Amino acid sequence: MKKHYLLSILSLGLISSSSAQTACDQGRYANNVYSTVDITSDILYGNNTSNTGTNTNLNLDFYEPNGDTSTARPLIIWAHGGSFIFGTKADGDVVELSNRFTKKGFVCASIDYRLGISFPFNQANATKAVLRAVQDMKAAVRFFYKDRLTTDTYKIDTNQIFIAGSSAGALTAYHYAYLDKECELEGFMSSAEVTALGGLEGNSGNPGYSTKVKGAIGLAGALGSYGWIETGDIPFCATHGTNDGTVPYNRGNVQVLGTPIMLLDGSCMMHEQAEAIGLSHKLYSH
Numbered sequence: 001m002k003k004h005y006l007l008s009i010l011s012l013g014l015i016s017s018s019s020a021q022t023a024c025d026q027g028r029y030a031n032n033v034y035s036t037v038d039i040t041s042d043i044l045y046g047n048n049t050s051n052t053g054t055n056t057n058l059n060l061d062f063y064e065p066n067g068d069t070s071t072a073r074p075l076i077i078w079a080h081g082g083s084f085i086f087g088t089k090a091d092g093d094v095v096e097l098s099n100r101f102t103k104k105g106f107v108c109a110s111i112d113y114r115l116g117i118s119f120p121f122n123q124a125n126a127t128k129a130v131l132r133a134v135q136d137m138k139a140a141v142r143f144f145y146k147d148r149l150t151t152d153t154y155k156i157d158t159n160q161i162f163i164a165g166s167s168a169g170a171l172t173a174y175h176y177a178y179l180d181k182e183c184e185l186e187g188f189m190s191s192a193e194v195t196a197l198g199g200l201e202g203n204s205g206n207p208g209y210s211t212k213v214k215g216a217i218g219l220a221g222a223l224g225s226y227g228w229i230e231t232g233d234i235p236f237c238a239t240h241g242t243n244d245g246t247v248p249y250n251r252g253n254v255q256v257l258g259t260p261i262m263l264l265d266g267s268c269m270m271h272e273q274a275e276a277i278g279l280s281h282k283l284y285s286h
Contacts, residue, residue, distance in 0.1 A: 028105035029074070034065035037102045046139035046205025048198075051116040051129065058136055058204060060143075061089050062154065063098040063108040074160035076101055076217070077140050078110045081167030083246075083256045084117055084129040093166045093219070107154065111140050113172070117256065126254075126262045127188040127224070128197060133172040134179070135202020137163060141213060142206035149209075161213045167247060170221025170238075171254075174270070177216040177236065178228040188224060220247045222254065222264035226273040235280035240267035242285050249285070 027033055039061055046058040064073070078094040080087040089110040098108035113136035118125045141163070144156045163173040179185070182194050194200070201211065216236040223229070242249045250268045253260035271283040 030104070032103045033105050034068065034103050036066040037099050038064050038066050040064075045111070045143040046136065048114060048132070048136065048139075048202065048204040050114050051118050051132070056114055058112060058114070058139065059089070060109045060111040060140060061098075063102040063110070064154075065102055065105060065107070068105070068107075070105075071155050072157035073105070073107045073155050074162070074214075075144060075154075075156045076106055076108045076162045076164050077137065077144075078108060079113060079133065079137055079163075079165035079169030079172045080110070081165070081169050081220075082115070084126070084133060084168050085115055085256065087115070087168070088112060091166075094169070097164070097166075107156065109140060109144070111137065113137065117261075121256060121259055121261055123262050124189050124193070126256065127185065128193065130171055130175055131185075131189075131194070131197055131200075132202070133168070134176045134200070135198060136204045137172055137176050138201060138211045139204035139206055141211050142209035145209040146206050158210070158212075159214065162215050162217060163213050164217035165221065166219040167221070170218030171223075171247070171264075173216045173218055174221050174223045174236070176211075177213070177234055178223055178230075180228075184225070184228055218267065220244055220267075222247050222266040223270055224262075224264060226265040226269040229270060229273045229277070229279060231277045231279065233279060236270065236274070237282045238267040238270065239284040239286065242268075 041061045042059045045060050050056045080091040080094045089112045094110045098110050102108050113133045117129045145158050147154050148156050148158050163176050165173045185194055215234050218238045220240050240249050246255050248266040251265050254262040254264055267283055274281040
């Protein structure tokens with residue numbers, strides 16, 4: 001029951017934080033207007049080198065309402081959890097989220113991204129794992145911009161692309177949204193290491209296309225520093241447990257396999273920063 005409740009309020013928070021609802025007809029985006037969902041699996045959106053040096057193909061599953069005739073649909077791109085070590089685009093939470101939002105008239109993409117934290121387990125190597133995931137999510141966003149300008153297979157309104165995730169996936173979405181200067185990584189990793197990984201944009205595919213998004217959604221997410229959230233940034237919608245023992249609700253260490261590995265600012269700290277600068281957002285604590 002708690003999961004279904006959180007998914008419902010997250011849906012409402014997304015709608016109230018965006019302008020997607022202005023295009024609604026007969027309750028689209030606010031209510032379930034479709035009963036069945038079509039899924040196209042294993043769409044190749046890019047590739048890149050893993051932390052072990054292996055070339056890795058990047059795939060996504062695409063969810064769309066059965067019978068939908070709209071030619072410009074808002075898109076949510078979901079990233080799964082799993083501490084950047086395990087998990088897939090077919091994990092239960094991102095599958096349920098994708099199905100729920102698709103029945104409301106959105107389309108969704110659940111992505112695989114490069115996993116793995118190199119040894120030793122420390123903040124520098126964990127940060128590299130986050131950056132790799134962000135680079136892959138950016139390639140997925142570029143994939144849909146490219147499609148809109150070429151074959152238009154997926155009928156996406158590129159002015160209404162949202163990035164989202166659960167746990168590690170939420171970290172990915174938030175760092176995509178608010179880590180926008182390489183200097184912000186000082187203290188986490190060196191500039192040479194950032195460059196070696198491909199910079200903030202990365203080389204995971206579809207170069208030359210936009211990575212602009214409308215907003216970020218996070219379930220139990222956190223950010224390297226709340227100060228990265230600045231006036232004029234995109235809004236976010238978050239839900240987070242106040243006693244989360246893995247990803248901190250306030251400031252604290254993220255636990256990976258029981259080991260404290262990254263000091264991050266959780267949803268409460270992000271909320272307080274957004275309040276201070278007047279950034280549109282929603283936080284649902286539980």
